Amino acid sequence: MxxxxxxxxxxxxxxxxxxxxxxxITQADKDAVMAVLERNVLTGPDHGPETAALQKAWAEFTGSKHALAFNSGTAALHTALFAAGVQPGDEVITTAFSFSGTCLPILQQHAIPIFVDIDPRTYNIDASQIEARITDRTKVLLPVHMHGLPADMDDILALAEKYDLVVVEDACQAHGSAYKGRMAGTIGDLAGFSLNATKNFSAGEGGFLLTDNDAYAERARMLRTFGEKLTEQKERFRSYACYTIGWNYRLQELPAAFARSQLKRxxxxxxxxxxxxxxxxxxxxxxxxxxxxxxxxxxxxxxxxxxxxxxxxxxxxxxxxxxxxxxxxxxxxxxxxxxxxxxYTPMPAFPIFQNLDIGYGNGYPWRSPFYDKEITYRPEEYPQxxxxxxxxxxxxxxxxxxxxxxxxxxxxxxxxxxxxxxxxxxxxxx
Ligand SMILES: Cc1ncc(COP(=O)(O)O)c(C=O)c1O
The missing domain is CATH 3.90.1150.10 (Aspartate Aminotransferase, domain 1)
Known part of the structure; x- marks a missing residue:
């Protein structure tokens, strides 16, 4: 019928x-990318010229002291947790509803995600439920500005102050949103942004870490490039020595040029x-x-x-x-x-939290000697x-x-x- x-x-x-x-994608974007190919500089030990210009532009746009470009938002958030001093066995409190790029960086740092249910009106972390989850192992509060709407940052900052915690904002979906006149990503101690192809600000793939703190920025630069201590010196003086377990989290010049052109719009x-x-x-x-x-x-x-x-x-x-x-x-x-x-499921329902053996293997990070608690993730604890x-x-x-x-x-x-x-x-x- x-x-x-x-x-x-x-x-x-x-x-x-x-x-x-x-x-x-406009002609200006295409020209910007072509200019990189003409220049024939596709990367650099710390960053290339396009990436440097993009970092400067994002620092200016957000009013942040340090904007470091990354090859993904997940990499930027992982680095932010490292910079904040998160160690194996520490707990990081975050929302039950987000993309895996919020919870995986916690695990990558061998730390333990502690989830909090959402506020049914904003879909962001319910700030009134955070305090009950804070323990002597809590190191970082990791709110997410879901779908671009800033979380209840005043309440979160007050808790951080009271318990001496670091606030890392997941601003991966919130490029240019404002909370009480302050731009998302500039309210906490550090923030991560994503520049993947779906975002309002896109590089195809990419990310940013923001901070006003010089020491955090220095640690972040180290993790981004193989754990090296990179200075302004010329490449021939690069020692290649690793000072921590670093990664190759650098953004390439082609997406940097594309993003710099996109940022104008x-x-x-x-x-x-x-x-x-x-x-x-x-x-x-x-x-x-x-x-x-x-x-x-x-x-x-x-x-x-x-x-x-x-x-x-x-x-x-x-x-x-x-x-x-x-x-x-x-x-x-x-x-x-x-x-x-x-x-269509909260993060605690993901298989990686339902079977604690499939993380790093051997039950890590939950069963490491640095974490002596039993933890079970139950989706029904997140009814909202x-x-x-x-x-x-x-x-x-x-x-x-x-x-x-x-x-x-x-x-x-x-x-x-x-x-x-x-x-x-x-x-x-x-
Ligand atoms: C809320 C949130 N957190 C983290 C990420 C991770 O970003 P990326 O995909 O650039 O690694 C994303 C985006 O994909 C996201 O939407």
Whole structure:
């Protein structure tokens, strides 16, 4: 039987060809990359000239003393934890909901992730639950500015002060968001940013570490290049001696040039994402049962991802929320809306936390001599995160970010949502 919804053979709401691909690559980006090839300097012992210029530009943009470029956000966060002095057996407190690039750096430093449930309104770490998880082993608080919305930094800084902890911000999704007028990534002691292809600020792959602290910056530079102590001296004086277990975390010149060119348009991209996000929120909140992202008055978001929630009670659902979520996803996709789940379990549910033998092997880092506690990760201890996954979807995917889309597309998206919700009976029986 032919229904009204596209999933049942009805007409599709969003016309083909309206979506713009992300990242948005201009002639200026291509020229910047070609200039590197012409120069024929593709890397350097500490960094090359493009990378140096990019670091300077990001330090200026954020108002930070040190901006160090990395080949990923994960590498930048790992390095930030090392710089902060995290040692085997230390505990790092972070949110239950994030990408693996938040929790893996903790393990890479042989430290122990301690997860905290999310605030159901912001989807960020619930700051009111952090204190109960602080122990004598806690070294770092690692909040994530999820989807571009800054976490409750005042509460987090107050706890850090009280317990003498270091704050490392995971600002991987928050390039240019502000909390009480301060830019995300410049509020704690250190921060990591990602420049991967999906981000509002992209190098393809890449990352940044920010800090105002000279000693942290020095340690970070050491870890980034094989644990060496690099100085301004000429390459022929490089000793190649390792002073710690370092890595090769350097950014290459080609992505650095691409990112430096992209950075010039970051304010413009953020403005488009904000316009689109606010428009979607204004329009979709008119549909009973839909809950747009919450942005507290003291902060801004760059809508790196636009997460939309539904209220199963308001919709009087007679089926499990997850089943409805998946039907909604299929129906919206058939109408031509770009939607995804972007994660459907909290990090503590990842296999690496369910089977502690598959980390470094031999139970490390949990069963190292430096950690004498028994720890079990139980997903049910994060009910708000579980509920958020069951009742939300993201209007976004990696290729068609809202960061670049025109209003015409956003209007079609809103129309598609109305169509699906006006025909809920048809959807529920599909
Ligand atoms: C919240 C968060 N943390 C960490 C990362 C890791 O960044 P990358 O993919 O550049 O290693 C990402 C991005 O992918 C992220 O979204």
């Amino acid at each position: 032919k229904g009204k919804l596209a999933i049942n053979g009805g007409p599709r709401t969003v016309p083909e060809g309206l979506k713009k691909q992300w990242p948005n 970051l304010p413009q991209y953020n403005a488009i994402a904000q316009r689109n996000g606010e428009f979607l929120s204004q329009e979709l909140s008119k549909i009973a049962g839909l809950i747009p992202p919450y942005v507290p008055a003291d902060r801004t978001t760059i809508y790196h991802k636009y997460r939309l929630r539904f209220d199963p009670d308001a919709l009087e659902l007679k089926m499990p929320a997850v089943e409805f979520r998946d039907k909604l996803l299929d129906a919206l996709e058939a109408e031509g809306v770009t939607v995804s789940l972007w994660h 995160a579980l509920r958020m996954f069951a009742t939300s979807l993201v209007v976004h995917n990696e290729q068609y970010s809202i960061t670049i889309q025109d209003m015409a597309l956003m209007e079609c998206y809103v129309e598609a949502f109305h169509k699906v919700f006006d025909n809920l009976d048809e959807l529920l029986t599909t």
